[in-house]
Amino acid sequence: MYLIILGPPGAGKGTQSVLLAKLLSIKHLSTGEILRKAVTDGTSLGLKAKAVMDAGNLVSDDIMIGIIKEAISANDAKRGFILDGFPRTLKQAIELDSIMIELGYDGLKVINIAIDDDELVRRMLGRGRVDDTEETIKNRLRVYKDQTAPVREHYMQKSAVFDIYGKGNISEINSKIISLLKGK
């Protein structure tokens, strides 16, 4: 199964992705985690990405597309994956469509988690990540609305999109997602 999980920062994409990956035996690919690891390891990618991430802006499409292409082409992603944090722009979504075709992957499904802004800010301030300061959070929400919200529209026209309200109990939300994916 090939899945994308969309939603604003703080919606619970990471938490839900980990659970779904385990349940469905698919690979969890978080671009945020890949970038944070690169920063910690001090690689050239990390050096390029750090300031951009700290400001809550987006790392360039070319870099991100390169990362995802490599990750989903790998053996451990062939049986299925859940992309968490990608695509974040229309360009990334369009490129992903071509890469999927190139690799012969079919049947992409999109889970979209919706949640209110005040709840998002509350959750992010509680996470304690370096890019979770109030100023950066505001910018990340702005970037999300401007650049990432159109990605849902893109998939509404071509793939199955499952809209979920993300407030509430983690395992209840997880069960809801599973039921929707299984068409119940």
Ligand code: AMP
């Ligand atoms: P996340 O953990 O998904 O909230 O990502 C943390 C940060 O990594 C974001 O605020 C961006 O700066 C960067 N990032 C992660 N995924 C992407 C992406 N697909 N495109 C551009 N930047 C990204």
